[in-house]
Amino acid sequence: MIKKVGKREHHLWKRRDSAGSGQKALHLVRIVSGLPNEKEAVYGALDKWTAWETEFPLIAAAKALRILRKRNQWKRVIQVAKWMLSKGQGATMGTYDTLLLAFDMDQRVDEAESLWNMILHVHTRSISKRLLSRMISLYDHHNIHKIMEVFADMEELGVKPDQDTVRRVAHAFQKLGQEEKQMLVLKRYQSKWKYVHFKGERVRVRADVYKEDNA
Known part of the structure; x- marks a missing residue:
């Protein structure tokens, strides 16, 4: 008799990348919301936010962008989106759309x-x-x-x-x-x-x- 072994699917990447992404996003929003409107200060804080990450927390960053967008914090949307793109991350049509909207709203x-x-x-x-x-x-x-x-x-x-x-x-x-x-x-x-x-x-x-x- 030949015993068929069922496939065992592992979703380690998905679980690891999305685990706690909501809390990470809220933490990022709290960080940038309390900063002065200076590129150096914002980028420095964002770099610290990722300092201990083994991989770029893209899902959390994308969620943070959505939260900032809902709150109409257009300057912060621009800063976070530009920072993501400067890291070679999040270059999607969704990010571009959010950034164009923020530019529009911020004149x-x-x-x-x-x-x-x-x-x-x-x-x-x-x-x-x-x-x-x-x-x-x-x-x-x-x-x-x-x-x-x-x-x-x-x-x-x-x-x-x-x-x-x-x-x-x-x-x-x-x-x-x-x-x-x-x-x-x-x-x-x-x-x-x-x-x-x-x-x-x-x-x-x-x-x-x-x-x-x-x-």
Whole structure:
């Protein structure tokens, strides 16, 4: 008789890397929240936070970024994200998205553009809809003329914009006095349907009909 031995799966990496990551993240948030707004002080504290780690605590750092983002601590988000990237860690679309949002909220458009140019250069044809939409949102707040550049990249990459992005692009064309392009964008990308709440229920209606009835 041949006795089959069942597979024994080990998840040592997952357990070791995620163990206590929530507490580590909170500890990191407490550390940076109590520091002066100086790069040297923040980076020094972050280096101490990892001094005794055998491997970079990426999960804990990512959780700390999410906590800081929820608390709208944009300067700290920028500092922690930049520090992670300087260590060669966390270079993901999620980190870039959070960093671009923080730059937007902290009025640091030049730095956002520098990061965006790097993303375009390095990732070229693998840029996510999320990041493209983030840059259009940023330029909607700070420089509507540049919305067209990002939207052109979006179309070239074959990325279909979400409805919020369609609204921003159409509004930008309208403000720039280019109504024909505004209508073209709406005709090409605006959803024919939208959801509204009617008598306590979520109902799908044609967007153009609902607009006419509520004008």
